[in-house]
Amino acid sequence: MPYFDSPRGRLHYRRWPVERPAVSLVLLPGTGQHSGHYHRLADALGPTGIELWALDTAGQGLSEGDPAAPGTIAELAADARGLLDEVAGATATAPVLMGHSLGAVTALSVAADHDGLAALVLCGTPRHATEFTPAPGLPVLAVHGVDDRRAPIDAVRLWTARHGSVDLREYTDAGHDLLHEPVQQRVAAEIAEWVLAAVR
Template sequence: MPYFDSERGRLHCRRWALDDPAARIALLPGTGQHSGHYHRFAAALRSAGIELWALDTAGQGLSEGDPAAPGGLAELTADAQQFLALVRTDHSAAPVLMGHSLGAATAVHLATENPADLAGLVLCGTPRRAAAVVPDPALPVLAVHGVDDRRAPVDVIRLWTARHRSVDLREYADAGHDLLHEPVRDRVAADIARWVLTVVR
């Protein structure tokens, strides 16, 4: 289980390793979540030949820090940049960056700074503040969202994707904010895997 040193302490990330994967996803979890919550998602991706890496945000999982204070957007983005550098070690191909909720806000912010470092961007449960960001039209973006998401209403992401035609929005009926842990999780994981393989090939 890899660790790296950030300005706010030692951070942990988890890798579900594959030999010669077709693609890699680097996942930034939401508030209160950590890499240990994503075993089922990793297994679904593995069957498609995709390797998953997931970060423990500062204060979550095995990372140092205050669980009640994960950091501001600039701090979270700096941590995510170091995480991506670790994912890319010894691998020439750029990974797909994925974020859920707070992780989605971090991911879209990072993607606007360094779009060339990414093969694509996957956003899950995208919060309102992230929907104000303008993505690079050359960067493939997939947004997955629950129609019944009360923490991040789908109407906001619908308007955002309507303004940015490069974003592929997939909506899931009878699903809320945490798509990867709801009854639709297998369909969401399969949609993400198919999209990623289309982007990286």
């Protein structure tokens, strides 16, 4: 099983290999989730040529750490950069970074000072993530459930309206965890289509 060392211990990740991938999508899960929750997403992306990598956040899945204390955004961002280093060592193209919920906050933090990304995908983005500004010229997709009670959509609508590089996709009758709700097939298909267009 693949691991890498971080200042907070050994962190586990999963990679779903694709023959001759067009791009790698690096996923940072939300609170209480881990890479094992994303086999279905990997199955949807793989046939399109997108190779999924996903991190077990510290304390989740097979990673070392305290499940009750995922860490500061700075610590989570450092862990994400560690996984991006693993991806860079194994692939030849710039990856797309994706985050769900707390992972979206982390992804925005990483993208603010990381020039090796092809694009950014945000899912269920919390309001406090909108304090971050996307790097100039970086394509950003935000997918969000209209009925999201954990991270209400209004803040994301205002944020995306201020940033021309952000494409917001809204899903009616959907909540916070789009990739595990009835709309998940549609969401995965639209993510794949957008990612492939962004990296062409």
